[in-house]
Amino acid sequence: MTAYAIAELAAVVLSRELRDEEVGILGTRSEVAYAACRMAQATRAPSLWFMSGPSGVVNPRGDTIAPIADVALFDGAEALTDLTDNIDFIDWSHRFFDFAVLGGMQVDRFGNLNTVAIGDWAAPKVRGPGAIGASVLAAHASSFFVLLLRHSPRTFCPEVDFVSAVGFGRTGRERAELGLPGAGPELVVSELGTFDFTPDTHEMRIRTLHPGITLDELDARTGFALVRPDGPIGVTPEPSVAELELLRTSIDTTGVLAGGDAG
């Protein structure tokens, strides 16, 4: 087995979830998600499409990982769309994106995300960057993935202080009540494991623990009670030698993910 960084593991795990022929969108700091889309295209999903919200670049293809607004991603991309045009997909359309990959300062047991404020919004303890387009992508994309690697009781909390991107809402039932077109959060990937949501109550449920992580440690570092799956809890399959080689020799050749500076 080859050693790997947690960001590399997250990229590989997400790449295995992405489906062929789907169209995805990434947000402003998406190094791990970018690597996952590239890996998916190079393996099981050759006809996957993805674009950057900020720059409007479609199917970028460099051999180094850069922030998704970065000009380094323009070379070799298949399109560079103007925001005046692509906001129709991003900010309005109900049907354009099959998936989005989102992050945040907090995620809660119903998969709601917060990038706005921790504490009272009017006098926040931590003022976050803002909601940007994640609000509408969480609502409209057919489903979304959450990458929040830092896993602590503060980041995985019972209820986010501010819903800037809706999962299943504060009750777990709000998507249906609002008539939102998307199905909501599909999978959460953290440094400790992967998590999905129960089909009835929409509560976050353990899917797998990453290698070497115990259930006790996961519980201690989570701010709410995670639902247990039926049957034994699996271990996240490790990246294969081939997957790591692909990642390191053609996508992340400068080791941005390996250096732990991403996401």
Place this chain on the structure above:
Amino acid sequence: MGTLITEQGTGQVWPQRRSKLSTADEAIARLVPDGAVVGLGGWTFWNTPMELVRAVVRARRAGLHLVSSPGAIGPELLLAAGVVDQITTPFVTMEQFGLAPAFRRAASRGELVVHEVDGPALAAGLRAAADDLPFGLIHDTGTDLPRVNPGTYRPVADPFGGSMRLFAVPALRADVAFVHAQRGDVHGNLQFYGATYFDQLLARSATTVVASVDEIVPTEVIRQAPHLTKVPGMLVTAIVEAGANPCGSHGRYEPDLEELRRYAEAAASEEGAAAYVAPLLASAAVTK
């Protein structure tokens, strides 16, 4: 203005095409009064018209309402210098160098009126202004934004009887928009080598537009590549030859990451932020 051209043989003289070339300080003195609504283009570390930002600080403007694209040191510098007291933006970040320190400090203390918006509300507001409509229309996406910004997110019923949940958001018109492009001419034509972000919407919607460009080139050069002109000059009020540094400029130069890191570290404290902007204010004292 300029020299008059004499048409040989007729004695008839015609005026020359008007130049919009300016300096940053002249443009700010003329177009940005205290209390103005200022739109800011670019995206985080790219294509932010930083010389125009610095000129606003040098001019010691007060009480500005900043309508910002997702930004980094652009909005940060204006906040650190204390020239802004209202902000409408979907995102401010110092990217890999952490949360935006001046934004965080001003918002946490309640010293800044934050009109909390997401991307759709900003885009719809700018589009409505560009189209001379009173409001734009967006979907209800189930966030807490309407709770903290009810003045922007107004629930409206579909007048045609549909059941979709919608918000009207008011037209958002800046008095002056600042954008940066890679090159332009004295008539204000702006050519972009990469992404345009919110710059086109800002230019279409604002009352006046001040642009900085890395290079002023002859109009004949502009004409050789008209597809690069994403903001035609009739939208531009004044054009300034100046770089985006320490931000990068697509296709010309990278962001100065060392300087951006230096700002992020300095501005972590209020004293550090004041020290960082002090040279700009000192240069203002000299020019006045």
